[in-house]
Amino acid sequence: MSFSNIRREDASRAVIVHAILLTYTLVALYPIFLVVINAFKTRKGIFRDPMGLPNAETFSLDGFTKVLAKSNFELFFYNSFTVTIVTIVIVLLFAAMAAWALSEYKFPGGTALGLYLAIGIMVPIRLGSVSILNLVVDLGLVNTLTALVLVYVAQGLPLAIFILTEFMHQIPKDLKEAARCDGVGEFKIFFAIILPLIRPAVATVAVFTMIPIWNDLWFPLILAPGDGKQTITLGVQQFIGQYVTDWNAVLASLSLAIIPILILYLIFSRQLIRGLTSGAVK
Amino acid sequence: MAHSGPMTDWRKAKLPVIAFLAPATIIYTVFMIYPLLDSIRLSFYATPSGGEAAFVGLDNYRTILADPDWSETFWNSFWNNMKFFAVHMLIQNPIGIALAGILSLPRLRFRNTYRTMMIMPTMLSVVIVGFIWQLILSPVWGVGADLLDIIGLKSLFGPWLGKEGSALITLSFISVWQWVGIPLMLIYAALLAIPDDLVDAAIVDGASHFEVFLHIKLPLVLPTVAMVSILTFVGNFNAFDLIYAVKGALAGPNFSTDIMGTLFYRTFFGYQLQLGNPHLGATVASLMFLIILAGVLFYLFAIQRRLARYQL
Numbered sequence: 001m002s003f004s005n006i007r008r009e010d011a012s013r014a015v016i017v018h019a020i021l022l023t024y025t026l027v028a029l030y031p032i033f034l035v036v037i038n039a040f041k042t043r044k045g046i047f048r049d050p051m052g053l054p055n056a057e058t059f060s061l062d063g064f065t066k067v068l069a070k071s072n073f074e075l076f077f078y079n080s081f082t083v084t085i086v087t088i089v090i091v092l093l094f095a096a097m098a099a100w101a102l103s104e105y106k107f108p109g110g111t112a113l114g115l116y117l118a119i120g121i122m123v124p125i126r127l128g129s130v131s132i133l134n135l136v137v138d139l140g141l142v143n144t145l146t147a148l149v150l151v152y153v154a155q156g157l158p159l160a161i162f163i164l165t166e167f168m169h170q171i172p173k174d175l176k177e178a179a180r181c182d183g184v185g186e187f188k189i190f191f192a193i194i195l196p197l198i199r200p201a202v203a204t205v206a207v208f209t210m211i212p213i214w215n216d217l218w219f220p221l222i223l224a225p226g227d228g229k230q231t232i233t234l235g236v237q238q239f240i241g242q243y244v245t246d247w248n249a250v251l252a253s254l255s256l257a258i259i260p261i262l263i264l265y266l267i268f269s270r271q272l273i274r275g276l277t278s279g280a281v282k
Numbered sequence: 283m284a285h286s287g288p289m290t291d292w293r294k295a296k297l298p299v300i301a302f303l304a305p306a307t308i309i310y311t312v313f314m315i316y317p318l319l320d321s322i323r324l325s326f327y328a329t330p331s332g333g334e335a336a337f338v339g340l341d342n343y344r345t346i347l348a349d350p351d352w353s354e355t356f357w358n359s360f361w362n363n364m365k366f367f368a369v370h371m372l373i374q375n376p377i378g379i380a381l382a383g384i385l386s387l388p389r390l391r392f393r394n395t396y397r398t399m400m401i402m403p404t405m406l407s408v409v410i411v412g413f414i415w416q417l418i419l420s421p422v423w424g425v426g427a428d429l430l431d432i433i434g435l436k437s438l439f440g441p442w443l444g445k446e447g448s449a450l451i452t453l454s455f456i457s458v459w460q461w462v463g464i465p466l467m468l469i470y471a472a473l474l475a476i477p478d479d480l481v482d483a484a485i486v487d488g489a490s491h492f493e494v495f496l497h498i499k500l501p502l503v504l505p506t507v508a509m510v511s512i513l514t515f516v517g518n519f520n521a522f523d524l525i526y527a528v529k530g531a532l533a534g535p536n537f538s539t540d541i542m543g544t545l546f547y548r549t550f551f552g553y554q555l556q557l558g559n560p561h562l563g564a565t566v567a568s569l570m571f572l573i574i575l576a577g578v579l580f581y582l583f584a585i586q587r588r589l590a591r592y593q594l
Binding site: 161186251 | 301527543567571
C-alpha cells in the first residue's frame, strides 16, 4: 500500500467517524433546540413553521410573559437554588470530614462504618419515602425547604464520602506528618491543610450532588408540594398540568427550566469529565 | 487500587475522630437507613378503619402478590419495568459503549465538544425531558411527522404515546435518549485509562481500530460495563418521574406504562377514588427493595467477582 493510499483511507475513515458523531449530536441536541426556539415564537409561528428560527414575523415573548405572570417561577428558582446550594455545602463539609476520618485514622469498626456509609450508593433513598414522610410530619417540616435539604443531604453523602475517601488516600503523607511534628492540632490539620487540598475533587462531588437534586420530582412532590415551597422541577410540572393547551406558555416554561441548567453544565462540564477520568469514580 | 490503610492511631485523637464522623453518620442514619428499615417494619402492619396500627405479619404481601385486585396490577408493573430495563440494556448501553469507543479513537478532533453535547440531555430533569418529547411526538404539533418526513419515514408516524401497544416502548426510548450519557461518560473514562502501549502494539501489528476496540479495549472495560448495567437496573426499577410527567399517576393508557415507581406512588398516596395506604405503600417499596437487592447481590457475587480476575 502506498503512502497516499493510507492517507486517503485515513481521511475517509475520519469522514465516517465524524458523520456518526455529528448525527448523534444532532439527535441529542435537536429536541432541546426545537423547544427553545419555539418558545420565542407566536402561536401561529409555532404551528406553521415549527422548525424555523423565530423571525421578525413570528418572534414573540408572549409565552414568557404569561409564565411569569401566572406562575411563581422566580420563587421556584429561588427555592431550587436555596435547596441545592445549602445541600451541596453541607454534603461537601460533612462528607469531607467523614472521608478524612475514614482514610486517616485507624479505629475499631472503621471498615464496617465505611461499608455502612456506602450502602446508600446502591439503595435508592426513595424506597424509604413512607417513613420519611412520617418523620417529616413528626418534625413539623412538611412544606419546608429544610425537609428537602435533610433528605438530599442523606442522599448525597454516600457517594460524596466514597469519592472523597478515594481522593484523600492520594494526599502525600509528609504534609500531615510535618504538621503533626509542629504540634498542629487534628482539627486544624483538617480545616487548614486538608480541606484546601481537596478542591479538585470538590467540583466533581458538587456536580454529582447537584444534578439529581435540582432535577428531582419525587421528594418535592411528597414533602413540599405547596405553600410556595415548590422547586423548579415541580413548579414546571404543576404549571404544565394546568396550562397544557397553551403552547406558548408550555414551551416558555420548559425553556426557563432548561436554560440555567445548560449554562451551569457548560461551565462545569470540563471539571465533571476531569473528575471522572482522574479515577475519582471507579 | 492498593491503598496503604489508615495511618494514624485514633486513640491519640478520639474527640476529633468522633466529631469528624458524627454529623454525616447521624444525618445519613436518621434520614436514609432508619426510613428504609422502618418502611420494611411498616409493611408488616395495617391500620383497620379508625383503629390503631396492628401487626399483621405477611398479610400485606399476600394482598399485593395474591389478591386478584392487587396482584394483576403488581405483576403488570413488574413486567413493564422489566421491558423498560430490557430496552435500556439492549439500546442505551450498546449506543453508549459504541459512542465512547469512537470518542476514544486517537487523534480525534472536536472530541471534547462532541462529548459535552452528547451528554447534555442527561443533565436535564426527567420531567423536562418527558414534556419535550410529549410535545415533539404530539400529533397536534406535527413536528415529529415533519422530522420523519426528512428521512422519508413519515408514514410510520402515529400517536405512539397514546396507544396501549406502543406507549411503554416509546417512553423507554425517551428515557434511553436521556440516559445514554451515563454509559458514555463512564465507559469513556474507563477507555482513557487503558495504557497506550497496549493499543499501539496491536496497531503496529496491523490490527484495525475496530479490532483493537473489540478484542483489547472492550474486554478491559467489562467491569465498567457491568457497573453501568447494575446502575441501569437500580435506576430503572426506581424510575418514576418520566411516567408521572408524561402519563400521570395512572400510567395510562390502561396501565400499559405502569412501572414499580408509579405503582408505589399510587398505593402510597391513592388516586381518584382509591385512598392512599401507607402500609401497602411500604409493602410495595419493600418489594422494590428486594428486587433491587437481588440485582445488586447478583452483580457483586456473580459478575464483579468473576470479572475482577481478568482485570489488569
